[in-house]
Amino acid sequence: MEERYHPELVEPKWQAYWKENQVFKVREDTSKEKYYLLEMFPYPSGKIHIGHVRNYTIGDVVVRYKRMKGFNVLHPMGWDAFGMPAENAAIDNNTHPAAWTYENISAMREQLKKMGFSYDWDRELATCRPEYYKWEQWLFLKMLEKKMAYRKESYVNWCEKCQTVLANEQVEQDKCWRCSKTVQQKKLWQWYFKITDYAEDLLVHCDKLPGWPDKVTVMQKNWIGKSIGSALKFKIDGKNEDIEVFTTRPDTIFGATFMCLAPEHPLVETLSRGTKQEDQVTAFVQKVSSQERSAEGIEKYEKEGVFTGAFCINPATLEKVPVYTANFVLMEYGTGAIMSVPAGDQRDFDFARKYGLEIRVVVQPEGDTLDGTTMEEAYTGDGFMVNSGEFNGLDNKKAMDVMTNWLEKKGRGQKTISYRLRDWGISRQRYWGAPIPVIHCPDCGAVPVPKSDLPIKLPEDANILEKGGSPLPTLDFFAKATCPECGRKDAKRDTDTMDTFVESSWYYLRYCSPRYEGGMFDHDAVKYWAPVDQYIGGVEHAVLHLLYSRYFMRVLHALGMIDFKEPFTRLLTQGMVCKETMTCPDHGYLFPEEALKEDKGNLVCTKCKKDVEVGRVIKMSKSKKNVVDPNELLEKYGADVTRLFCLFAAPPERDLEWSEDGVEGSHRFANRVWRFAMECLEKIDGLKPFKGAASDLSSKQAKDLYIKANQTIQKVTDDIDKSFHFNTAISAVMELVNVLYSIDLDSADDELKKVILFSLENIILLLSPILPHFCEELFEKLGRTGSIIEQPWPEYRKDSIKTDEVIVVVQVNGKLRSKFTIDAGVEEAIIKEKALADEKILKYVGDKKPKKIIIIRKKQTLINIVV
RNA sequence: GCCGAAGUGGUGGAAUUGGUAGACACGCUAGACUUAGGAUCUAGUGUCGCGAGACGUGAAGGUUCAAGUCCUUUCUUCGGUACCA
Numbered sequence: 001m002e003e004r005y006h007p008e009l010v011e012p013k014w015q016a017y018w019k020e021n022q023v024f025k026v027r028e029d030t031s032k033e034k035y036y037l038l039e040m041f042p043y044p045s046g047k048i049h050i051g052h053v054r055n056y057t058i059g060d061v062v063v064r065y066k067r068m069k070g071f072n073v074l075h076p077m078g079w080d081a082f083g084m085p086a087e088n089a090a091i092d093n094n095t096h097p098a099a100w101t102y103e104n105i106s107a108m109r110e111q112l113k114k115m116g117f118s119y120d121w122d123r124e125l126a127t128c129r130p131e132y133y134k135w136e137q138w139l140f141l142k143m144l145e146k147k148m149a150y151r152k153e154s155y156v157n158w159c160e161k162c163q164t165v166l167a168n169e170q171v172e173q174d175k176c177w178r179c180s181k182t183v184q185q186k187k188l189w190q191w192y193f194k195i196t197d198y199a200e201d202l203l204v205h206c207d208k209l210p211g212w213p214d215k216v217t218v219m220q221k222n223w224i225g226k227s228i229g230s231a232l233k234f235k236i237d238g239k240n241e242d243i244e245v246f247t248t249r250p251d252t253i254f255g256a257t258f259m260c261l262a263p264e265h266p267l268v269e270t271l272s273r274g275t276k277q278e279d280q281v282t283a284f285v286q287k288v289s290s291q292e293r294s295a296e297g298i299e300k301y302e303k304e305g306v307f308t309g310a311f312c313i314n315p316a317t318l319e320k321v322p323v324y325t326a327n328f329v330l331m332e333y334g335t336g337a338i339m340s341v342p343a344g345d346q347r348d349f350d351f352a353r354k355y356g357l358e359i360r361v362v363v364q365p366e367g368d369t370l371d372g373t374t375m376e377e378a379y380t381g382d383g384f385m386v387n388s389g390e391f392n393g394l395d396n397k398k399a400m401d402v403m404t405n406w407l408e409k410k411g412r413g414q415k416t417i418s419y420r421l422r423d424w425g426i427s428r429q430r431y432w433g434a435p436i437p438v439i440h441c442p443d444c445g446a447v448p449v450p451k452s453d454l455p456i457k458l459p460e461d462a463n464i465l466e467k468g469g470s471p472l473p474t475l476d477f478f479a480k481a482t483c484p485e486c487g488r489k490d491a492k493r494d495t496d497t498m499d500t501f502v503e504s505s506w507y508y509l510r511y512c513s514p515r516y517e518g519g520m521f522d523h524d525a526v527k528y529w530a531p532v533d534q535y536i537g538g539v540e541h542a543v544l545h546l547l548y549s550r551y552f553m554r555v556l557h558a559l560g561m562i563d564f565k566e567p568f569t570r571l572l573t574q575g576m577v578c579k580e581t582m583t584c585p586d587h588g589y590l591f592p593e594e595a596l597k598e599d600k601g602n603l604v605c606t607k608c609k610k611d612v613e614v615g616r617v618i619k620m621s622k623s624k625k626n627v628v629d630p631n632e633l634l635e636k637y638g639a640d641v642t643r644l645f646c647l648f649a650a651p652p653e654r655d656l657e658w659s660e661d662g663v664e665g666s667h668r669f670a671n672r673v674w675r676f677a678m679e680c681l682e683k684i685d686g687l688k689p690f691k692g693a694a695s696d697l698s699s700k701q702a703k704d705l706y707i708k709a710n711q712t713i714q715k716v717t718d719d720i721d722k723s724f725h726f727n728t729a730i731s732a733v734m735e736l737v738n739v740l741y742s743i744d745l746d747s748a749d750d751e752l753k754k755v756i757l758f759s760l761e762n763i764i765l766l767l768s769p770i771l772p773h774f775c776e777e778l779f780e781k782l783g784r785t786g787s788i789i790e791q792p793w794p795e796y797r798k799d800s801i802k803t804d805e806v807i808v809v810v811q812v813n814g815k816l817r818s819k820f821t822i823d824a825g826v827e828e829a830i831i832k833e834k835a836l837a838d839e840k841i842l843k844y845v846g847d848k849k850p851k852k853i854i855i856i857r858k859k860q861t862l863i864n865i866v867v
Numbered sequence: 868g869c870c871g872a873a874g875u876g877g878u879g880g881a882a883u884u885g886g887u888a889g890a891c892a893c894g895c896u897a898g899a900c901u902u903a904g905g906a907u908c909u910a911g912u913g914u915c916g917c918g919a920g921a922c923g924u925g926a927a928g929g930u931u932c933a934a935g936u937c938c939u940u941u942c943u944u945c946g947g948u949a950c951c952a
Contacts, residue, residue: 003906214871214872215946218947222870222947225951227952247952260952303950328950328952334952337952339952345952347952539946648879648892651880662892664893668892668906669892672907675907728880730891730892732891734891734892809886819887851932859886860886862887864932
């Protein structure tokens with residue numbers, strides 16, 4: 001008999017068994033209810049990290065549980081294999097992105113297999129394979145046909161020195177991360193998906209996703225950013241042309257004393273041309289174009305602007321108001337032009353003060369008198385209208401509609417809705433991605449590649465340019481093309497690749513029929529499996545990935561390819577894995593193994609013996625060195641104990657604080673179960689686990705244990721099924737194990753032994769989703785055959801979860817004063833009588849007559865005596 | 868600034884609809900066993916107090932027989948987002 005659990009022997013044994021017997025292979029089976037569980041697939045960076053381990057462990061437990069519950073479960077895994085890290089690694093290590101990616105995939109696949117996850121590996125996919133991205137290109141062409149994809153000119157971050165486009169995260173304080181040259185905004189022609197067509201639908205359905213955390217739907221709603229307002233037209237003075245603005249405050253139009261255009265607004269140039277303002281305007285636009293217009297950037301720049309030299313007519317007052325261009329107006333939002341009401345908007349107020357523009361109060365708060373010349377900040381609240389002609393005295397909230405209607409009659413405005421959401425730009429001037437299947441012809445323009453030519457394969461033998469640029473435009477055999485329309489030989493292939501979010505927007509459908517060659521997916525397979533019942537991943541994808549996926553399903557739905565619109569019925573966003581940082585005064589951040597614990601309990605740096613400062617508990621990251629390596633955990637504790645700790649330390653949605661001591665504790669628990677099982681095998685022979693009701697048992701000890709075991713089954717089932725709170729499920733099993741340890745096996749009679757066997761067997765079944773290898777092994781040792789995952793999930797007996805006696809908690813004036821036990825069925829009068837006769841209670845009640853006595857008989861039995 | 872979440876022992880965390888606060892685990896203390904143990908077992912462990920007892924869920928109020936849980940105000944931390952007109 002093995003004294004201890006030996007993961008190095010047991011885990012490979014069962015992994016081999018699972019593989020050999022194809023235990024996790026699934027296919028459509030209409031006789032069973034399906035369950036599709038998916039964890040967000042990883043980017044193949046080379047090594048799995050502890051965040052993956054946690055994510056996939058959570059999913060694996062649910063999958064194994066559902067399998068035992070009788071569901072036909074789809075649980076696939078694959079690789080989000082395109083993306084920039086491969087290009088960077090290629091430059092840094094003088095290798096090729098493809099080689100690097102494929103090596104990483106095989107290394108990570110091995111690691112995942114060692115964790116014992118129940119994937120159907122036959123469904124594995126990698127998005128960088130032409131068999132995969134062929135269908136993405138196919139969909140692109142379809143979207144192009146339906147005008148769901150289009151091309152427009154827009155700005156990208158561009159590094160002149162590296163001759164490449166930079167993603168936002170590659171821009172560090174306005175500079176290129178690789179060469180530190182200041183990044184410029186460059187205008188390029190790019191492909192877009194018209195996600196804005198679905199802004200309203202995506203927004204409305206946020207409220208129809210009950211299985212999603214509110215946090216995520218709220219973030220999506222904010223991202224879509226719907227606002228209701230009015231589109232108003234201001235006629236340009238001296239021209240027969242209008243400037244259209246969007247405002248959420250049409251009630252303040254009488255206070256619009258100037259107008260501001262975004263620097264990129266086409267009218268800025270037109271209006272200033274030929275005026276004495278021209279030079280100033282050009283200089284200003286130039287200056288703003290080099291400013292970083294991101295979150296941090298904005299803080300740095302003061303609100304400023306330049307008069308364009310033109311005026312326009314306020315449609316309400318009919319006054320001439322000056323037109324400015326200002327750095328705080330965004331071209332991408334609304335119409336790129338705003339009517340400025342300095343009395344009612346803080347930005348406009350600051351701007352007006354700076355340039356000496358009129359501040360005219362139009363909304364007066366109740367019981368106050370604001371004055372534009374003396375007020376210190378804008379008033380954005382509600383009130384009644386002033387200085388607004390015929391509308392004076394009206395409540396401003398009512399005025400919004402009234403005034404919009406008034407302007408509408410004059411042909412100067414109408415009610416409208418604006419969204420913050422912008423179309424999805426998918427062109428990337430990068431190499432390691434799916435090529436965009438378009439050919440540019442000097443005569444025919446952008447021509448779709450014929451579907452029969454798909455896939456347009458990414459040439460895998462090309463080398464990344466030294467500075468990180470894409471080699472595709474330089475490769476004649478790739479870039480030179482014949483126009484499919486007119487046959488011109490000097491056409492040029494589109495050398496951009498697609499955003500990697502495109503691949504991840506539909507991969508979960510591909511899993512349903514991963515080798516299907518007739519289309520993106522086999523309709524019957526998708527009809528059976530999709531949508532995903534439970535999706536699990538990091539909250540960092542709350543907006544982009546999840547929103548793009550929701551959009552893609554709407555596209556496929558519109559194309560008649562699927563009959564649902566929401567890809568993920570339930571979503572769990574798991575918390576981050578955190579750990580304290582450690583710093584040495586000389587060596588900076590230290591890895592855990594670089595800090596040595598001395599006898600006194602203090603930590604010192606292994607290099608210089610100086611005291612280590614222990615910092616805050618934060619998300620694990622390589623740069624802070626507060627990491628643990630899953631490989632080392634596997635080596636030291638095995639997969640099962642690692643899984644156990646990930647689940648026990650915190651509920652899944654919360655951040656998990658990594659603790660080496662905690663892992664030790666999990667290790668100890670596993671061995672406690674192991675040793676108990678071994679002792680049972682040795683001392684209990686020839687008996688079968690007890691079957692029946694608690695009332696059939698004669699001894700109190702057997703009865704109590706049997707009830708406890710049944711309660712444990714109930715608790716574990718509820719915790720997994722209803723809330724994924726594995727930590728409390730594990731606690732419940734620990735309690736049962738503790739009870740078992742309190743029993744002396746040598747003096748136990750056969751009846752008790754049978755109940756012990758019942759308990760042990762159920763402990764193994766209940767723990768099997770969490771500790772799969774461990775439980776398979778114990779199950780086998782108990783003489784059972786086959787994989788434990790093919791066993792039915794245990795059911796508790798309803799007649800055996802309540803004890804005969806209950807504890808009565810006695811309170812006097814709401815304070816706990818005494819307790820006693822009593823038969824569960826007794827009448828209230830008896831409880832009252834017994835409570836009032838209680839010695840300790842008499843002390844508090846004395847001869848006072850109780851004013852009120854409250855008896856509660858729910859989970860607890862409680863009596864509160866009020867005197 | 869705005870939106871969201873969370874504050875409970877030395878630590879991670881438990882506590883259906885308000886009903887014994889601190890389950891379970893880590894750590895710590897003492898003991899047992901052992902050639903040894905970072906193995907294992909037993910007991911103890913919210914704070915103050917010799918004690919009876921009092922006090923305790925970020926803070927302050929409130930509702931209630933009864934509040935970690937409900938209401939009001941407030942503080943802190945974390946996450947998201949941002950000249951969005």
